[in-house]
Structures are given as structure tokens and as C-alpha cells.
Amino acid sequence: MSESVFGRSQVEREAALLTELTELTEHHRANSVQYDRILSSLGIEQGQRFDSLAELPWLPVRMFKTHELKSIPDDEVFKVLTSSGTTGDPSRIYLDKDAAAVQPRMLGATLREVLGGKRLPMLMVDTISIIKNRRSFSARGAGVLGMANFGRAHVYALDENDQPDVEAVKGFLEKHGNEPFLIFGFTFMVWQYLYEVAKEHKLDLSNGILIHSGGWKKLIDIAVDNGEFRRRFAQDTGLTRIHNYYGMIEQIGTVFLEGESGNSLYCPEFADVIIRNPDTWEEQPVGEPGVIEVISTLPRSYPGHVLLTEDLGVVHGIDDGDWPGKRFSVLGRLPRAEARGCSDTFSGAVAS
Amino acid sequence: MKRRFPAGPDTDVDSLLADLGREPEGGRLKVGDERVVDFLRVLARKLLAPAMARRYPELASLGFFLRRGEIAKVLRAVETPPGVLRFPRGLVFHVPPANVDTIFVYSWALSALAGNRNVVRISPRSAGAAEAVVEALNAALAEAHPVVAQTQVMVTYDRDDKITAALSAACDLRVIWGGDRAVTEVRTMPLAPHARDVTFPDRASFAAISVAGWEKATPEQRRDVAVGFYNDSYWFDQAACSSPRALFWVGDAAGAQAGREEFRGLLADVIAAKELVVEPAMAVQKRVSAYGVAADGHATSIRFDGNAVATLELTAPQDVPREWLGVGTFPLATLSSLSELVDMVQRKDQTLSAFGFSRDELEQLAHDLAGRGIDRIVPFGSALAFSEHWDGYDLLAEFSRLVTVQV
Numbered sequence: 001m002s003e004s005v006f007g008r009s010q011v012e013r014e015a016a017l018l019t020e021l022t023e024l025t026e027h028h029r030a031n032s033v034q035y036d037r038i039l040s041s042l043g044i045e046q047g048q049r050f051d052s053l054a055e056l057p058w059l060p061v062r063m064f065k066t067h068e069l070k071s072i073p074d075d076e077v078f079k080v081l082t083s084s085g086t087t088g089d090p091s092r093i094y095l096d097k098d099a100a101a102v103q104p105r106m107l108g109a110t111l112r113e114v115l116g117g118k119r120l121p122m123l124m125v126d127t128i129s130i131i132k133n134r135r136s137f138s139a140r141g142a143g144v145l146g147m148a149n150f151g152r153a154h155v156y157a158l159d160e161n162d163q164p165d166v167e168a169v170k171g172f173l174e175k176h177g178n179e180p181f182l183i184f185g186f187t188f189m190v191w192q193y194l195y196e197v198a199k200e201h202k203l204d205l206s207n208g209i210l211i212h213s214g215g216w217k218k219l220i221d222i223a224v225d226n227g228e229f230r231r232r233f234a235q236d237t238g239l240t241r242i243h244n245y246y247g248m249i250e251q252i253g254t255v256f257l258e259g260e261s262g263n264s265l266y267c268p269e270f271a272d273v274i275i276r277n278p279d280t281w282e283e284q285p286v287g288e289p290g291v292i293e294v295i296s297t298l299p300r301s302y303p304g305h306v307l308l309t310e311d312l313g314v315v316h317g318i319d320d321g322d323w324p325g326k327r328f329s330v331l332g333r334l335p336r337a338e339a340r341g342c343s344d345t346f347s348g349a350v351a352s
Numbered sequence: 353m354k355r356r357f358p359a360g361p362d363t364d365v366d367s368l369l370a371d372l373g374r375e376p377e378g379g380r381l382k383v384g385d386e387r388v389v390d391f392l393r394v395l396a397r398k399l400l401a402p403a404m405a406r407r408y409p410e411l412a413s414l415g416f417f418l419r420r421g422e423i424a425k426v427l428r429a430v431e432t433p434p435g436v437l438r439f440p441r442g443l444v445f446h447v448p449p450a451n452v453d454t455i456f457v458y459s460w461a462l463s464a465l466a467g468n469r470n471v472v473r474i475s476p477r478s479a480g481a482a483e484a485v486v487e488a489l490n491a492a493l494a495e496a497h498p499v500v501a502q503t504q505v506m507v508t509y510d511r512d513d514k515i516t517a518a519l520s521a522a523c524d525l526r527v528i529w530g531g532d533r534a535v536t537e538v539r540t541m542p543l544a545p546h547a548r549d550v551t552f553p554d555r556a557s558f559a560a561i562s563v564a565g566w567e568k569a570t571p572e573q574r575r576d577v578a579v580g581f582y583n584d585s586y587w588f589d590q591a592a593c594s595s596p597r598a599l600f601w602v603g604d605a606a607g608a609q610a611g612r613e614e615f616r617g618l619l620a621d622v623i624a625a626k627e628l629v630v631e632p633a634m635a636v637q638k639r640v641s642a643y644g645v646a647a648d649g650h651a652t653s654i655r656f657d658g659n660a661v662a663t664l665e666l667t668a669p670q671d672v673p674r675e676w677l678g679v680g681t682f683p684l685a686t687l688s689s690l691s692e693l694v695d696m697v698q699r700k701d702q703t704l705s706a707f708g709f710s711r712d713e714l715e716q717l718a719h720d721l722a723g724r725g726i727d728r729i730v731p732f733g734s735a736l737a738f739s740e741h742w743d744g745y746d747l748l749a750e751f752s753r754l755v756t757v758q759v
Contacts, residue, residue: 034647041664042653067648
């Protein structure tokens with residue numbers, strides 16, 4: 001599997017995906033009675049054909065928090081992934097052996113585009129305790145653990161008390177700084193614990209390839225957006241190969257990766273995005289923001305192949321960027337729906 | 353602890369209780385005390401001022417409820433026979449919900465009318481109409497007898513078990529709104545042995561239309577039904593305990609089908625006229641809920657008319673979801689007769705908004721239910737109208753005590 005997953009033009013991709021996803025939709029209907037009931041209630045018949053990806057029925061991603069949705073029998077559940085946002089119940093994602101094997105393979109195929117075929121020395125902008133102590137088995141821990149496979153000779157940039165370990169970073173750079181190396185971390189941690197430290201100690205990161213994710217909210221608060229992030233890293237540390245990515249546990253293994261020129265995310269060819277108008281739910285034209293729907297052929301053990309996220313985004317262009325297909329940005333989150341009502345005197349006070 | 357009414361410097365629970373314990377000016381309050389009635393009348397006038405009522409229509413309903421004539425009616429209803437005398441309970445502690453902005457005023461006003469000293473905890477999250485009410489209360493104070501400021505207090509404090517515990521221990525009656533969790537949490541704080549709770553736990557409400565009644569109704573009446581249903585459902589995002597969570601058509605199936613289609617069109621007209629906008633996040637919430645009901649096998653079809661209206665065809669009426677599904681989400685079912693409703697009603701069920709039934713039919717339904725659920729049956733458009741009879745309680749009776757004299 002050395003072929004690029006960023007090879008297909010949008011037209012080729014859609015044709016291939018439509019066939020696969022129509023089959024997947026049938027597969028999930030046949031294997032998840034809940035999913036079949038939802039589609040039936042929407043008037044979608046079994047065996048229905050779809051003319052475009054936008055016609056495929058989507059599930060709101062939050063369904064995985066409220067319902068147990070899986071397309072495998074209980075005795076084939078190999079792994080249950082859970083993630084929680086800051087509020088409410090966690091999502092539960094059920095994987096069988098095949099699904100558990102496919103997702104790191106496809107994540108690897110996606111990252112190979114920017115990392116090359118060899119495992120690189122890896123600097124983790126996190127603390128080893130996030131995976132070692134399992135003190136909180138968080139999305140952060142899972143991300144670090146999942147990404148660790150793509151590197152070798154791991155060094156952690158934070159000590160066990162979450163303090164920057166400058167000596168460890170310096171040691172890593174002395175040993176590996178003259179060859180390509182991989183840096184991974186969550187966006188705000190990378191900024192706070194790598195950029196700031198590297199700037200202060202004049203560290204040379206110019207051979208690094210940074211992979212980061214996790215959202216911009218905390219950085220926007222200090223007026224750092226993606227453009228500023230890239231500019232300051234390049235100017236102050238020499239790091240120019242920076243790739244943000246967008247992904248979610250409900251489509252584990254699928255990441256939308258920022259191209260080398262920055263500011264646009266691209267879909268690997270087993271995935272796609274559709275931006276929907278929040279009033280009509282029709283597909284938005286290029287340049288019009290809306291709610292992001294993510295599509296991927298990977299979810300086979302649970303009906304997560306076509307999901308409406310609660311993120312807002314915009315498609316900037318099609319087949320006109322670093323890689324073929326759509327290129328897009330994530331603009332933020334939908335605010336949460338809050339009901340007024342009689343039922344929350346003190347439960348509300350708990351949160352406030 | 354912030355003093356909201358009478359507005360003043362921050363205070364603590366001990367001095368608050370000490371102040372409330374002082375002998376009031378002009379003597380203690382009685383049931384129906386003129387000094388309180390006067391104050392409520394001034395408050396009503398302020399709430400009914402055109403600018404205020406335009407901004408917060410729910411405050412106009414409150415204003416109407418507090419007019420002198422209405423109050424006189426409430427008081428007449430609790431008049432006692434000779435030898436039975438009605439007195440205030442004493443100190444009443446109210447814990448209202450954060451999100452229905454005005455319900456605390458009804459509960460407080462009735463308790464004040466019963467002559468009680470009252471402490472109301474206003475949620476720190478309260479906003480909009482609640483803030484406007486507090487302003488109106490303070491403004492009305494200028495014309496009021498000093499006893500009002502002495503005996504009626506509203507405060508805001510963040511979650512603080514010590515304050516809630518102290519007020520609970522000191523009061524003669526505790527009034528807990530806000531659902532099951534609130535009731536359970538507040539109940540962990542002991543009351544004095546003689547004191548008790550009036551609780552308002554989670555409730556669910558429904559609407560029912562008689563197919564025969566619908567067929568007999570004029571086009572104007574049908575439009576009014578749609579307007580009433582809109583107000584009942586959309587005013588508090590369909591999350592008030594009295595907002596209908598489902599709509600039943602009662603009668604023959606073919607007539608129900610025709611009625612439903614017409615009703616759907618009329619409701620769409622109302623929504624368009626009111627220029628209702630359902631936010632994208634709420635629209636997603638509705639999908640999550642509606643798909644969830646289908647996934648659980650309780651709905652056979654779901655239909656969306658824009659983001660404003662979602663309807664679900666229930667697999668069986670007794671599977672009706674009682675939880676909040678998002679604003680403008682209506683499970684539907686056709687029942688052959690009201691007696692079908694009797695089997696599915698639970699203790700939790702509060703209000704039935706009804707259209708097209710005769711008084712006899714509705715009273716028969718009440719007799720068949722025999723108090724096992726559904727505390728109020730009201731016309732469409734009145735689901736949210738507060739009354740002194742609420743959740744099965746006669747509130748003025750709850751807020752007072754009886755002393756008998758035999759000679």
C-alpha cells in the first residue's frame with residue numbers, strides 16, 4: 001500500500017465513494033436495526049439508489065452519545081472507543097477486529113503523504129503520564145497513543161508534572177535535529193509548550209514536521225490563528241512543515257489533513273466533506289459557510305460513514321490546491337441548543 | 353448573597369433571617385392582607401404597561417393574574433365556614449426554576465397573598481423577563497406599605513448548600529420547583545419537624561383534538577386552535593412542563609388524517625406569520641431526538657417542515673416520549689376515543705390541552721383517570737396560563753393553615 005491516498009480528482013472520488021457508501025448504507029441497514037429504523041422513518045427504502053454523495057442520509061454525530069449504534073454482533077466487539085466532550089455522555093464507538101486494524105492503517109496511509117515511508121524520530125508535545133498513568137483516559141491520551149505508532153525514539157516535551165522539559169527537548173534535537181523528525185501535539189499545547197519554549201531557547205526546529213489538531217479556541221483568545229501560528233513558527237524556530245488536521249473519534253482513522261501551503265484541509269480519497277446550509281440542509285456552494293458533514297468508507301462496524309458534525313466550515317475550492325479534491329476550513333462550533341423549561345432549578349446551578 | 357428585592361447591599365443568611373423575624377410595622381400580615389393586595393395591584397400595573405408587555409408578553413399574563421379582581425376571586429375561593437379561621441403558614445422558602453423566567457412570581461405572589469413572610473432564591477442564571485420583574489417589584493415598592501419590604505425578600509446566590517440548608521431549617525414551608533433532580537437535591541436539606549415541602553417535579557403534557565369537534569369547527573376556530581397550539585408549544589421552546597409533548601387526534605382515522613394535514617398547514621402559516629426562526633443547533637437537537645425515537649422503535653415515520661416543525665408518527669400511542677425533544681417536535685397518534693388515553697396516562701402527566709370535546713366528555717375523562725395523572729385540562733392556548741390550582745395543589749390552601757374555634 002504505497003499509493004497515495006491523495007491522488008483522485010473530485011469527480012473520480014465521488015463516483016467511487018458513491019458506490020462504496022451506497023453499499024455501506026445497505027450493510028449498516030442489514031446489521032443495525034436502529035439505523036434501519038431511522039432510515040425507514042425518513043422514507044428511505046432498502047436498496048435505494050442515490051445520485052450523489054449529498055443525497056446519502058446523514059446521522060447527527062451526537063447520536064453516538066445517545067444511542068448504542070453498531071453493525072456487529074456483541075460477541076464481535078473487539079474495542080469500544082469512548083470520547084466525551086466537556087459536557088454530557090461520551091460517544092461510544094464499537095470496533096470489531098477488522099475495524100480496529102483498518103483505522104490505524106488508513107491513518108498511516110494519510111500521514112505518509114507528509115511523513116514519507118519511514119518512521120521518524122518523534123517529539124511528543126505532551127507528558128508521558130497522559131498514556132502511562134492513564135490518569136484520565138481522555139481524547140488527548142488516545143490521540144497521543146494512536147499517533148505514537150508513526151514515530152520512533154519518542155521524547156516527551158513535558159515532564160510528569162506538565163512542566164516544559166527543556167533539557168529533554170534539547171537532547172532530542174542534539175540527537176535528531178539534523179534529520180527529518182516528527183512533532184505531534186494538540187494545537188494549543190504545541191503553541192504554549194513548544195513554540196514559546198523554542199523561541200525563548202532559540203531552538204532550531206527547521207527539520208521538523210509538525211502534525212497538530214484540537215481546535216483553535218484557546219489560541220484565538222490570544223489572537224493566534226492558523227496563519228499567525230505558521231508565520232511565527234517559521235520566523236522564530238525555522239519550522240515550516242506544519243500540518244493541522246481535523247478528525248473525530250466517531251470517524252476514527254479518517255483525518256482531513258492540512259496541505260503544505262497551509263490554511264486548507266484536504267480529504268483522503270476514502271473520505272469527503274459536504275457543507276450544508278443550516279436552514280435548508282442542502283449542500284452549500286463553494287465559499288458559503290455551513291455545517292460540516294463528514295463522509296468516510298472506514299466505519300463498517302458502526303453506522304458512522306455519513307455524519308453531520310456540530311462544526312461549521314467552508315469549502316474554499318475543488319481540485320485547485322496542494323492535493324486534488326475539496327479543500328476546506330473549520331470555522332468553529334455550533335452553539336449548544338439550550339432549552340428554557342421548568343426542569344432545572346439546581347441542576348443548572350451545579351454547572352454554573 | 354445578593355439582595356435583589358428589596359434591592360440593597362449584599363447580605364448573609366443570618367442577618368436576613370434576623371430581619372425577617374422582627375415584628376412587622378403595622379402588625380403581622382393576614383391572609384389577603386390589604387397592604388399586600390395593594391402592592392400586587394401596583395406591580396400588576398407596571399407589568400401591564402404597554403412597553404413592558406410588548407417586550408415580555410409573558411409578563412402581561414402575570415400582570416393579568418395579579419389584578420385586583422383576579423386576586424379577589426382567589427381569596428373568595430378560600431373563604432372558610434364559621435369557626436374555621438385561615439392564617440399564614442409563617443416563613444416560606446421558594447426555590448424556583450432557573451429557566452422559566454416568571455413562575456417564581458406566581459408562587460411568591462400567592463404565598464404573600466396568604467400573608468407569609470417569603471424568601472425567594474432567584475437563580476444567578478435568570479435573565480430577561482426575570483430581571484424585568486425584579487425591577488418592577490423594586491419600583492412598586494416606592495408606593496408600598498413598609499411591611500412589604502420587611503417581610504418579602506428575593507436573593508440570588510451561587511450554589512451554596514449552607515445557605516439553602518439554613519433557609520430550609522428556618523422555614524415553615526419550602527416550595528421547590530425545577531424538576532426531579534432539583535427536588536431530590538434540595539430535599540437532602542432537613543426541614544424543621546413541623547415544616548413540609550410543596551414540590552413541583554418533572555411533568556409531561558399533551559394536547560388532544562377531537563376529530564368530530566374539528567370537523568364541526570369554523571375556519572376561524574381552526575386557525576385559533578393552531579395559534580393556541582403555537583403559543584403553548586413554542587413560547588418556552590416547548591420545554592415548560594405544561595407545553596404539549598405530543599398531539600393526539602381522537603376519533604375516526606380518516607377524519608384524523610384530513611384534520612392533521614389541514615392543521616399542519618395552519619401551523620405553518622402561524623409560524624410564518626410569527627417569523628419564528630429555529631437556530632441550527634436546535635434544528636440538530638431535534639434531529640438527534642427524533643432519530644433517537646425512531647431508533648428505539650417508537651416512531652414509524654418522521655417528517656420535517658423546515659427547521660420549525662418536526663412530526664413523528666408514533667408506533668403505538670403508549671410509547672409516547674415524555675422527554676423534551678427540541679422546540680417544535682411533535683409525536684402524533686390517532687386514538688379511537690378518549691378512553692384510550694386513560695390507559696397510557698401516568699402520574700407524571702400534568703396538562704391536557706383539549707379542543708373540540710364537550711365538558712361532559714372531558715369530565716368523564718377526569719373521572720376515568722381518577723386523579724392518577726393529568727391535573728389540568730385546558731383549552732388550546734391556555735396550557736401555560738398559571739393558576740392557583742397547580743399540579744394538583746390548591747396553592748393558597750397549601751400556603752396557609754387552618755385554626756378551628758368551637759364554643
